[in-house]
Amino acid sequence: MKSNGSNIGIIGCGSIGHVHARHAVQAGLNVAAVWDILPHAAATLAGEVPNAQVMPSVEALLAQRDIAGVIIAVPNALHMPLAVQSLQAGKHVLLEKPMALSAGQCDEIICASDKANKQVQMGFVCRQLPAVATAKKLLNTGAFGSLYHIKASTYRRRGVPGLGGWFTNKAHSGGGPLIDLGVHIIDASLWLAGFPKVLRASGAIYANFGCQMQNYTHVSMWAGPPKFNGVCDVEDHATALLRCEGGLTIEVNTTWAMNVQDGIMPDGLILMGQKAGCHIGLQAKSLTLATESHAMPADLEPHFCAEDPLKQAWNAQAAAFASLLQQGTMPIATAREGRQVQSVIDAIYASAKLGHEVDVHA
Numbered sequence: 001m002k003s004n005g006s007n008i009g010i011i012g013c014g015s016i017g018h019v020h021a022r023h024a025v026q027a028g029l030n031v032a033a034v035w036d037i038l039p040h041a042a043a044t045l046a047g048e049v050p051n052a053q054v055m056p057s058v059e060a061l062l063a064q065r066d067i068a069g070v071i072i073a074v075p076n077a078l079h080m081p082l083a084v085q086s087l088q089a090g091k092h093v094l095l096e097k098p099m100a101l102s103a104g105q106c107d108e109i110i111c112a113s114d115k116a117n118k119q120v121q122m123g124f125v126c127r128q129l130p131a132v133a134t135a136k137k138l139l140n141t142g143a144f145g146s147l148y149h150i151k152a153s154t155y156r157r158r159g160v161p162g163l164g165g166w167f168t169n170k171a172h173s174g175g176g177p178l179i180d181l182g183v184h185i186i187d188a189s190l191w192l193a194g195f196p197k198v199l200r201a202s203g204a205i206y207a208n209f210g211c212q213m214q215n216y217t218h219v220s221m222w223a224g225p226p227k228f229n230g231v232c233d234v235e236d237h238a239t240a241l242l243r244c245e246g247g248l249t250i251e252v253n254t255t256w257a258m259n260v261q262d263g264i265m266p267d268g269l270i271l272m273g274q275k276a277g278c279h280i281g282l283q284a285k286s287l288t289l290a291t292e293s294h295a296m297p298a299d300l301e302p303h304f305c306a307e308d309p310l311k312q313a314w315n316a317q318a319a320a321f322a323s324l325l326q327q328g329t330m331p332i333a334t335a336r337e338g339r340q341v342q343s344v345i346d347a348i349y350a351s352a353k354l355g356h357e358v359d360v361h362a
């Protein structure tokens with residue numbers, strides 16, 4: 001094993017565990033140990049990175065003294081218990097989104113992190129997308145003026161992940177596209193806006209496709225084809241309006257399935273500022289600001305930011321975790337921010353259930 005904080009463990013060797021492993025290696029980290037409840041999943045991942053050992057249990061992985069940090073990439077309901085266990089074992093944690101199933105669970109993670117004096121870096125990889133990061137830099141220069149509205153959207157025509165598997169089982173996932181995809185765009189919106197206090201949320205959720213296990217034709221999805229004998233008790237579309245301190249509003253639309261042609265509803269974030277605005281395509285390679293010049297609407301020269309946006313974002317996230325482990329830098333996405341995002345998600349689900357706007361308990 002290497003020393004100097006370069007050794008990490010991966011807990012959860014499914015789809016995203018593989019993505020993390022690849023980028024961790026590229027960031028100079030040594031994936032020394034892996035654990036998955038499914039031995040073949042752990043063995044497959046171990047075969048894809050140099051030096052990785054399959055551990056017989058999570059306890060055995062966490063007992064490895066030379067492992068400085070762990071990446072947790074398991075179903076959402078396991079985030080809190082495994083993050084707390086890892087922090088108590090003295091490991092720094094890169095925790096996949098969502099942080100947990102509720103703000104209360106986030107508090108348990110924060111408490112364990114503070115007690116152990118170990119950091120949690122949230123897996124809010126969307127912030128690292130070049131177009132999002134470029135917008136943040138421009139916002140900091142004042143190019144947008146005062147930001148008054150953000151429209152944050154992710155749309156899929158037929159994209160329920162693994163219908164009938166853990167993603168669609170509320171006990172394991174905590175919910176549908178709101179907690180799965182909405183978490184990314186809510187985080188990115190709040191981050192861009194400087195994490196204003198979210199005061200109130202009004203939300204609605206819908207279940208028209210996967211949950212009935214009908215009206216839904218599987219096209220393709222990385223989480224696999226439907227298991228029609230499984231559970232689907234989560235929403236497949238969510239919409240919300242958030243009211244923030246200072247007047248900013250954020251509109252959220254996130255869906256796994258809808259009857260709208262592909263490409264009609266643009267994915268990403270639309271920022272409206274008094275001086276300028278923009279559409280940030282999540283996979284965009286450039287960013288153009290819409291503004292006014294000489295009393296005429298004008299588009300500024302595009303800011304070119306990436307060749308392969310997704311790869312660049314994952315590299316940035318892994319590099320930041322490497323820096324946290326090796327140089328002691330602070331997390332680029334903190335547990336307290338993760339908790340704030342979770343409190344917004346909690347409020348949207350509560351509002352949807354009650355049928356009216358609710359306060360957000362930050």
Ligand SMILES: NC(=O)c1ccc[n+]([C@@H]2O[C@H](COP(=O)([O-])OP(=O)(O)OC[C@H]3O[C@@H](n4cnc5c(N)ncnc54)[C@H](O)[C@@H]3O)[C@@H](O)[C@H]2O)c1
Pocket residue numbers: 011012013014015016017035036037038041073074075076078096097098123125180
């Ligand atoms: N950042 C992103 O863009 C992104 C994308 C997809 C998924 N995710 C998140 O990553 C996490 C994992 O998602 P996925 O798509 O990789 O799911 P997955 O189903 O492909 O993988 C989950 C893995 O966890 C394992 N597992 C289950 N219980 C376990 C336990 N007790 N101990 C150890 N391993 C256990 C499973 O066997 C499986 O191999 C989720 O929290 C999801 O929200 C993030």
